[in-house]
Amino acid sequence: MQLVIGIGNTLRGDDGVGVAVAQSLAEQHSAPDLQVIACQQLTPELAALISQAEQVIFVDASLNLPVGKVQVQPLDAAAEQACSAHHTAPSALLGLAKALYGAQPRSALVAIGAQAFGFSEQLSAPVAQALPQALHLVMGLLSEHSDEVP
């Protein structure tokens, strides 16, 4: 199973870009082994689902990238050792999946540089323009992995 997790709050402008990518992916690309999830925040119990995946791709807005820039970033399961019901990082979830279930799926974060987090259901123009590229990168990661599976 390949898992894509779009993270964000669609009521806070650009923060919803991860969810928007997940929604577009679910609408445009269906495959029997693909599971797409959209959530406001990551919670520890997602580790159980992650443990069943061959690859997990997180999609999230980023404050550390220039606005509208899209980047595939590696994730380190050991990088984050803290989680809570309200805040859990992708790397912490990967760490949990490894520690709890011995699972180490291939993983990546597709980060989209964002700027406007006020009350809005709209993405800002540069982030909206970056959405197709983010989707393209996610699909690239998915197909790259599919090729490796006999």
Place this chain on the structure above:
Amino acid sequence: MRREISINPVTRIEGHGKITIYLAEDGSVADAKFHVTQLRGFEKFAEGRPFHEMPSLMARICGICPVSHLIASAKACDALLGVRIPPTAAALRRVMNLAQLAQSHALSFFYLSAPDLLLGMDSDPSQRNLFGMLAANPQLARDGVTLRQVGQRIIELLGGKRIHPSWLVPGGVTEPLSAEKRDQILAMLPNAIAITQQAIHWFKSILPRFSEEIKVFANFPTLHMGTVDRRGNLETYDGYLRIVDADGNIVEDRMTPEDYLELIEEAAEPHSFLKSPYYKPRGYLDGMLRVGPLSRLLVADQISTPLANAELQEFRQIPERQSSFYYHLARLIEILYAWEEIQRVLNTPDILSEHVRAYAEPNAFEGIGITEAPRGTLMHHYKIDKNGLITYVNLIIATGHNNLAMNAGVKQVAQRFVHGERLTEGMLNRVEAVIRTFDPCLSCSTHAIGQMPLHIQLIGPNGAVLDEIAR
């Protein structure tokens, strides 16, 4: 001049609060207060909205227990419509409420409190979390994740999504249950029951390590309020409110939602945004109430499901069962009840009936909905005008009912464990841990924004900082 210790924020609870401990000149604890420092204002901004929006609006109060608010709100709206919802709709709401109760209790026990219970109150705070638990007892951590997941999955199967499902509406629910989904839920339950029994067994095995905490973790006589059915069984969706005293004597019984106006009064304290409800006939402080899993077990005569009832009868033999430390055990027993009761309800013949919603225009200007949320009795009270627009909202949240007891509990623990002018992590963690036994949900109860660092200062009579801890 009094000296103060401030714990700000209290960690591993839902929302933001702080604790102030006031020291006397000799270094002993003179007083302690639990402050809730956030305000959300849901009661006011709902005014003017169409009443049928209320379940969806009120669910946004909380991301942990949205289902509880949905149910209390939907029940208040049922009262505005003046309808009796179809029995299958009531059964399905009951299942969702139980799943919510189980997943929330699992969060409280396994994610928030088990690190203290497993690693000890004096352990390194950087290890007192899910990862620290993993290193010490991976099976316990896995069990916590599984129980949360089962509860969330049941909510998702019934409501379409796990947080803020829009399936619960005034008059019933929007969709009947399919046989496929029923079977999916039933298939998860045997494992969930086995895991819960293991957790109960484990918790009982560690109790001897916490004899000192049991003595002073809000261990004093109070009233207890909870819901029972007409036979006195534990009930969480619908039934009658009952209040018992510390000796188990029934003080109020067969209370209907409307009775709350005469029996519960809300006091406001200057040090907190959280109101302090109390049992009106006994007055402020003497009318101190507790609610939630411990109180529900103290209020009920028995539990209708066999495994949980056996645990209840054993629980009743514990001499210090008034101690809030036993909220943890009560929580686990209620999780067991939830799985058993979901099994029973889903095996009833009409559970797949397609008649799951009653339709009506408003027939009353006032409606009250009461249900048992994970943390205790939850009350939603609405008034509408002739156009169906909300003119008045009063919400009494479970955490509020426990406010007086939480404050008294913080003082009791501080007086036992905090001394002198040096602070230790273990001391302060116990002061926080007594709050965690109640599993307060401050986002709910003040109807959180931002992250605050934990910063504790001990300030001397001349204003000098004597000691300081930051997390």
